[in-house]
Amino acid sequence: MTQATRRERGRAATDREIRQQARALLVNDGPQAVTLRAIARELGITAPALYRYYTSREDLVEHLRADVCADLAVELGNDLAPVPESDHLGQVLAICRGFRAWALAHPQEFTLVFASPSEPGVNCPAGPDGKDAAKDSFGRIFLTVAGRVLANGLLSTRPDVEVPAALVPDLERFRLDLLTTMAESGVDVPADLLGVDTAYAMLQFWVRLYGQVALEVFGQFPFPVTDAGPLFDSMLADLTREVGLH
Amino acid sequence: MTQATRRERGRAATDREIRQQARALLVNDGPQAVTLRAIARELGITAPALYRYYTSREDLVEHLRADVCADLAVELGNDLAPVPESDHLGQVLAICRGFRAWALAHPQEFTLVFASPSEPGVNCPAGPDGKDAAKDSFGRIFLTVAGRVLANGLLSTRPDVEVPAALVPDLERFRLDLLTTMAESGVDVPADLLGVDTAYAMLQFWVRLYGQVALEVFGQFPFPVTDAGPLFDSMLADLTREVGLH
């Protein structure tokens, strides 16, 4: 079981503790509170000791981002679990509502992961294939649901919206990426069911979902909204209707 | 002209300089670089002197937010100027594109003003009427354009989308707020042209505009996008079509 040596186990344990405490500070007191000295204090060690685990504070925060993503992924998985796999609309609604609920419940984490203005490549510790390794676990769960919907031929792109020509090359790459990712997740999507138009529809879906959630988290309504829930559901209904999901 | 005394003029001048330097630091080196000591250093004074002007660093940042808003408002005004007032669609496009361009060109400022996770009341120095005084100048310019469109009866809400019942009270307040604000801006909008459904449409318009811009600024696309411009224009076309603007 634990082939790791005694030292390795100890190291892994404190590493877990570090991230755990960092996370607690982030949630309870905001991002400016996640400070090396505070983390060390909670663990009963001194700040420089943390440099045995992370090269800098920013490095730690980066790993924190990945942790948050992973947690979000399992949380969305839990939201998805009670919905029967055959209820495709229900699954889509569950994951979208789950994402919103998570974001509203964890604004600090949401900001850290989804609203940090950083040039690409700095923010995300890219995996060996150049992809964002951290957010992948989160994206995968979205794509698994989307894949199941696609595999059942439940999506119908609107013929009246045409894909902007300038986006076609990017979308083509996205399409291939989707197909491989879905295949990895065990969902077999016939390639002809996922055209460039479908990829475009998925992009637009995400844009609106992300946008609505971000607006809610940052409270950027043009007037005080007592309950944004119905607004979100209205948007969600519009969204599912537009992609032909019923 | 300058009735102010010598001291008052000096005070106002250094205040301007403070905000100017703070702004420069924000733009060039990010929010964490706008530090009291750095600002003071640039001005050739010491940090405690800044406390004669602002009660704390947070207070200064708050005023910085207002400055940014005001600048955004005048910039949008400039974008709007070359478009003839009769070209309503052109005005709407100009202001939306202007907002996007500003956000992409000033990500730090955008984050500061539009993506800071803060409970309401803390963030914005509310005016005497309880409204967000800073963002008002920015919202007003949007509303002026919207008002002109409305006054000409160019908006047609879709009959197939119904307003969520839970939002009606909020929307009613928003509607009245809109009418008074538009009247203040010199645009006379007949009250019957701005129903709750129209207010809802305007809300949705803003949600999608804000959402798309935020997504672009934070680069949260599910795949690398070489040029997001066409995507934005596509969304904008969709948006104007949905509100019946042609």
Next chain:
DNA sequence: GGCCATGAGTGAACGGTGTTTACGAGCATC
């Protein structure tokens, strides 16, 4: 014109931060 309150700015200090460096104790291995 002289007086004095006021207000801008200073310097030192306190407690906090990230980070580097030199050093010591303990574990794993030969």
Next chain:
DNA sequence: GATGCTCGTAAACACCGTTCACTCATGGCC
């Protein structure tokens, strides 16, 4: 048992926001 490697410490440096006691020019008032 000696050796080397790893985790952790203590001290130090350079910053940061903020407070406080202090100067000193300014501006209103007699």
